[in-house]
Amino acid sequence: MGITAAVAGASGYAGGELLRLLLQHPQIEIGTLTAGGNAGTKLAEHQPHLLPLADRVLAPTTPQELAGHDLVFLALPHGASAKIAAQLPPETVVVDCGADHRLVSAQAWEEFYGGEHAGTWAYGLPELPRPGGRQRDELRGARRIAVPGCYPTASSLALAPGFAAGLLQPDDVVVIAASGTSGAGKSARPNMIGSEVMGSMSPYGVGGVHRHTPEIEQNLGLAGQEEVRVSFTPTLAPMSRGILATGTAKLKPGVTGAAVREAWEKTYQGEAFVHVLPEGRWPRTADTLGANTALIQVAVDERVGRVIAVSAIDNLTKGTAGGAIQSANLALDLPETLGLPMVGVAP
Ligand SMILES: NC(=O)C1=CN([C@@H]2O[C@H](COP(=O)(O)OP(=O)(O)OC[C@H]3O[C@@H](n4cnc5c(N)ncnc54)[C@H](OP(=O)(O)O)[C@@H]3O)[C@@H](O)[C@H]2O)C=CC1
Numbered sequence: 001m002g003i004t005a006a007v008a009g010a011s012g013y014a015g016g017e018l019l020r021l022l023l024q025h026p027q028i029e030i031g032t033l034t035a036g037g038n039a040g041t042k043l044a045e046h047q048p049h050l051l052p053l054a055d056r057v058l059a060p061t062t063p064q065e066l067a068g069h070d071l072v073f074l075a076l077p078h079g080a081s082a083k084i085a086a087q088l089p090p091e092t093v094v095v096d097c098g099a100d101h102r103l104v105s106a107q108a109w110e111e112f113y114g115g116e117h118a119g120t121w122a123y124g125l126p127e128l129p130r131p132g133g134r135q136r137d138e139l140r141g142a143r144r145i146a147v148p149g150c151y152p153t154a155s156s157l158a159l160a161p162g163f164a165a166g167l168l169q170p171d172d173v174v175v176i177a178a179s180g181t182s183g184a185g186k187s188a189r190p191n192m193i194g195s196e197v198m199g200s201m202s203p204y205g206v207g208g209v210h211r212h213t214p215e216i217e218q219n220l221g222l223a224g225q226e227e228v229r230v231s232f233t234p235t236l237a238p239m240s241r242g243i244l245a246t247g248t249a250k251l252k253p254g255v256t257g258a259a260v261r262e263a264w265e266k267t268y269q270g271e272a273f274v275h276v277l278p279e280g281r282w283p284r285t286a287d288t289l290g291a292n293t294a295l296i297q298v299a300v301d302e303r304v305g306r307v308i309a310v311s312a313i314d315n316l317t318k319g320t321a322g323g324a325i326q327s328a329n330l331a332l333d334l335p336e337t338l339g340l341p342m343v344g345v346a347p
């Protein structure tokens with residue numbers, strides 16, 4: 001018998017993308033699917049694109065329904081996963097797409113999310129450079145995994161090579177990122193309706209208050225082993241999927257353009273999903289659509305002594321469900337790339 005996986009939150013965007021990818025995974029069988037208020041309805045009502053699962057009925061999200069699987073993906077709102085995970089057997093691989101277990105600092109959790117910190121799990125961004133290794137080292141054999149936020153995935157992959165190589169000043173880092181509307185989940189806010197989003201871009205969470213700020217700081221700080229401060233501004237773009245993150249940071253004195261290029265290329269050399277593009281080509285979200293890839297480019301603005309690093313991802317694929325399955329592959333000792341698309345949909 002193969003590996004069985006349950007998906008909690010199967011009626012949502014992240015749950016739907018998990019199922020799209022799991023249907024193509026050669027070693028994982030899809031088990032129980034659950035929802036909240038939509039429990040009792042058929043999956044086809046919420047995910048009409050997932051034809052092979054159309055007649056599956058959604059179960060309520062309880063530990064009893066989720067138990068008995070080798071793998072459980074939680075694609076639930078913040079705060080819902082900790083209680084459930086605590087009631088699942090310790091040997092089950094639990095992969096949480098929500099934020100509950102991403103942050104190391106309880107103080108940062110309280111400041112940006114409020115309430116009690118549920119604890120820290122292995123962070124599911126395998127390519128992230130860490131002193132003497134990669135984040136994937138912590139994911140091999142892990143039984144509890146926290147999938148990163150979509151903005152932190154794009155922003156951290158863009159800038160981490162510069163911090164890992166000690167090329168960037170830690171106190172002058174700016175990230176501005178644009179996201180498609182699916183990043184907000186299915187429960188639309190008033191600013192998400194089509195007539196407001198189409199043909200317009202708008203900032204939100206401005207002024208250092210967006211909850212992904214401490215997560216980006218945590219990742220860049222771990223890469224460089226020093227405290228990093230980031231000014232992060234998210235914006236909403238008129239597209240359903242995709243994130244384009246532009247990070248800039250002040251170079252340390254004497255750092256050359258050649259050293260920057262070498263650091264970025266070396267960091268991601270051999271990585272299957274994270275690619276530094278050839279010089280002169282810039283990442284576009286469209287090229288990552290439906291793929292578990294992150295496309296990166298870097299340049300030096302010599303006039304102001306800053307590095308500019310840009311990355312593009314599909315927020316639902318590398319930014320959530322693809323990253324979740326990549327980490328699960330590592331936890332289960334499967335090939336890291338198994339079942340994951342590397343080719344986007346174009347145009
Ligand atoms: N969208 C994205 O790009 C990203 C999302 N994530 C994270 O993934 C998680 C899911 O996000 P997303 O799919 O976008 O959200 P959606 O709003 O699209 O889906 C939420 C899912 O959770 C279920 N649900 C809601 N409340 C409860 C509850 N109290 N108990 C049990 N189930 C419940 C919903 O079921 P029902 O239909 O019955 O209401 C639905 O299946 C979130 O934690 C989000 O932060 C992470 C990275 C990126």
Ligand SMILES: CC(=O)N[C@@H](CCC(=O)OP(=O)(O)O)C(=O)O
Pocket residue numbers: 097098099148149150151179180181182183184185234236
């Ligand atoms: C466009 C949009 O609204 N995006 C979401 C982030 C999505 C994501 O990655 O968030 P989690 O931390 O919730 O998992 C936001 O800014 O809140």
